[in-house]
Amino acid sequence: MKIVFIGSGNLATQxxxxxxxxxxxxxxxxxxxxxHAGELAAKLGCAYTTNIDExxxxxxxxxxxxxxxxxxxxxxxxxxxxxQAIIVHTAGSIAMEVLQPYAQHYGVLYPMQTFSKxxxxxxxxxxxxxxxxxxxxxxxxxxxxxxxSQNVVPATSAQRKKxxxxxxxxxxxxxxxxxxxxxxxxxxxxxxxxxLPLIDETARKVAQLSPxxxxxxxxxxxxxxxxxxxxxLLSDERTRQIYKLMxxxxxxxxxx
Amino acid sequence: MKIVFIGSGNLATQxxxxxxxxxxxxxxxxxxxxxHAGELAAKLGCAYTTNIDExxxxxxxxxxxxxxxxxxxxxxxxxxxxxQAIIVHTAGSIAMEVLQPYAQHYGVLYPMQTFSKxxxxxxxxxxxxxxxxxxxxxxxxxxxxxxxSQNVVPATSAQRKKxxxxxxxxxxxxxxxxxxxxxxxxxxxxxxxxxLPLIDETARKVAQLSPxxxxxxxxxxxxxxxxxxxxxLLSDERTRQIYKLMxxxxxxxxxx
Numbered sequence: 001m002k003i004v005f006i007g008s009g010n011l012a013t014q015x016x017x018x019x020x021x022x023x024x025x026x027x028x029x030x031x032x033x034x035x036h037a038g039e040l041a042a043k044l045g046c047a048y049t050t051n052i053d054e055x056x057x058x059x060x061x062x063x064x065x066x067x068x069x070x071x072x073x074x075x076x077x078x079x080x081x082x083x084q085a086i087i088v089h090t091a092g093s094i095a096m097e098v099l100q101p102y103a104q105h106y107g108v109l110y111p112m113q114t115f116s117k118x119x120x121x122x123x124x125x126x127x128x129x130x131x132x133x134x135x136x137x138x139x140x141x142x143x144x145x146x147x148x149s150q151n152v153v154p155a156t157s158a159q160r161k162k163x164x165x166x167x168x169x170x171x172x173x174x175x176x177x178x179x180x181x182x183x184x185x186x187x188x189x190x191x192x193x194x195x196l197p198l199i200d201e202t203a204r205k206v207a208q209l210s211p212x213x214x215x216x217x218x219x220x221x222x223x224x225x226x227x228x229x230x231x232x233l234l235s236d237e238r239t240r241q242i243y244k245l246m247x248x249x250x251x252x253x254x255x256x
Numbered sequence: 257m258k259i260v261f262i263g264s265g266n267l268a269t270q271x272x273x274x275x276x277x278x279x280x281x282x283x284x285x286x287x288x289x290x291x292h293a294g295e296l297a298a299k300l301g302c303a304y305t306t307n308i309d310e311x312x313x314x315x316x317x318x319x320x321x322x323x324x325x326x327x328x329x330x331x332x333x334x335x336x337x338x339x340q341a342i343i344v345h346t347a348g349s350i351a352m353e354v355l356q357p358y359a360q361h362y363g364v365l366y367p368m369q370t371f372s373k374x375x376x377x378x379x380x381x382x383x384x385x386x387x388x389x390x391x392x393x394x395x396x397x398x399x400x401x402x403x404x405s406q407n408v409v410p411a412t413s414a415q416r417k418k419x420x421x422x423x424x425x426x427x428x429x430x431x432x433x434x435x436x437x438x439x440x441x442x443x444x445x446x447x448x449x450x451x452l453p454l455i456d457e458t459a460r461k462v463a464q465l466s467p468x469x470x471x472x473x474x475x476x477x478x479x480x481x482x483x484x485x486x487x488x489l490l491s492d493e494r495t496r497q498i499y500k501l502m503x504x505x506x507x508x509x510x511x512x
Contacts, residue, residue: 010472068479093474093482112450114458114472119465125453153450162444165486169499170437170451171458172473174430176506179467181426188418194368194409195426196463197381202370202427203459207452209375211435216266216370217428218349223324226349230421238505245498250432252494 001060001144004028006052006074008040010115011090012065018123018148020044028056052077061144063109065090075102086137092164095157096131107132107141110160111149114171123148129155129163180239187235212253219250257400260284260311262330263321264296266371267346271321274379274404276300284312308333317400319365321346331358342393348420351413352387363388363397366416367405370427379404385411385419436495443491468509475506 003024005012008031020026020043029048031037041048049055052074055062062078062085064071071089078087079102087103089096092110099106108131113121128145130152132138138154145152155163178199182192205214218226227247234240259280261268264287276282276299285304287293297304305311308330311318318334318341320327327345334343335358343359345352348366355362364387369377384401386408388394394410401408411419434455438448461470474482483503490496 067477068474068482093485113454114461114470116461116465116470116472119461119470121457127450127453151450151453159444159446161485161489162440163446163450164482165489166437166440166446166451167454168473168475168486169433169440171454172471172475172506173433173436173502174455174458175462175467175471176502176509177425177429177433178462179471179509180429180505181422182467184418184422184425188415190415190419190422192462192466194383194407194419195422197383197407198369198423198427199430199459199462201377202430203455205370205372205375206431206434206448206455209372210448211431211438214370214372214375215428215431215435216372217424219424219428221323226324226420229349229417230424233417233421238501238508242498242501242505245494245501246429246432249436249494249498250428253432253435 001025001140002027002056002058003144004030004055004059004062004078005040005044005065006030006055006062006078007065008033008036009065010117011111012063013040013043013117014113014115014121014123015063015065015090015109015111015148016040016044017120019144022147024144024147027059030055053081055081057081059085061086061088061140063088063090068094072098072102075099075106079103086140088141092167093161095161096133097157100133103133105133105137107137108157108160109141109145110155110163112163112167114175124150127151127153129153129160131155131157131160180242183239184233215250215254217250219247220254222251257281257316257396258283258312258314259400260286260315260318260334261296261300261321262286262308262311262318262334264289264292265321266373267367268319268321269296269299269373270369270371270377270379271319271346271365271367271404272296272300273376275400278403280400280403283315286311309337311337313337315341317342317344317396319344319346324350328354328358331355331362335359342396344397348423349417351417352389353413356389359389361389361393363393364413364416365397365401366411366419368419368423370431380406383407383409385409385416387411387413387416436498440489471506471510473506475503476510478507 037048293304
């Protein structure tokens, strides 16, 4: 199958690299930003364009991996060029039906991972949630996804929204907890690297224990003295509010 | 050095096991709860008591590892029995000086990790922050700490408070983000295990990138449509508030 990538961001880059390595034939990259289009095309050894009207008509599958609110506009352009092809998007929170007006065969391939352009990632364990307009399209998307992931799972748009929400909580919010910790350390000129064993163990623990069983710390003991002191150490009002709500949420979860 | 453990909780258990394995001589465990005292004593192959007045007088170091508000009371009892010994506590947020009225030689050994009784942990990489009343005591605590950890760092009580706050953010809050994700998945009968690759990668990323560089997701794109939809999916008002504040905090951090 010939593949065109519409988009050249973090997800497009890592999915493109994984598909390329799996021997899939990526023929073209589109991005409105020449630098980004050229960069990903160089990594994939393919052509690129910054003009959506110049994408090739001859590909079998067009993978739209762009900001959520640009998906429909680009799908419409792609649909005009390639009426028989499969159009796929990769977004967690966008229903598959957004593609329906523009293609006969369409679907979703949502790899649930945090991607950065320059951080290589092992694609094999990444859960890829797939959905399609019809069985043949689902089969084609499954074949593509299984060439890079060992964990391909069908999911409806409604399920995928929940998965994406949970991913934001478990990944983006988690990463921000690391960032809030780093800010506290910066005040004392202490090195964030000291925290890597704690961060590793916190992540490893939930492979063996449920998050509820794994929880420790002052909120579990409901040590109000320590909690008040810690809130007083926080210099930012919003972070204090986050602390208070998270403390209450941990406590409520532990006591019911 | 002969060691007595005052306390038999998560930290006492894992520190005791590590010291035992390093060949240190733990002679007794005290806990007010017979079951806990007996359990840890069996693991360490030593005596135990549930009566603080029956702790041995002949040990060199007494490690108090109990709830924060019980430290002073127990230190006073230990100080009466063993006036020449070193008394150490293991708490992140309690100043060393809490021990000063009860001992000539005292200090702190704070291993910064999340401990559960039945989750084995590799002690070597764990940062252990130490502090002492005098140089000889610091040296003794350092020797003890270095027998189990390759990462022993002197820190003042003020620094230790900040370290503990940062640890609560990077570990307890992080673990609660996993828990909030799990709750969303439970609504769809989806397996939390699907999230382990995402959790692992989120933790691994910050060994290479700063948390700020590593951040991804709808808050980075400030995708208000997705954020509103995700908040609407949350069934609990407190979790919605946490979502809103975390979203704003990520956005503010990304844009300044």
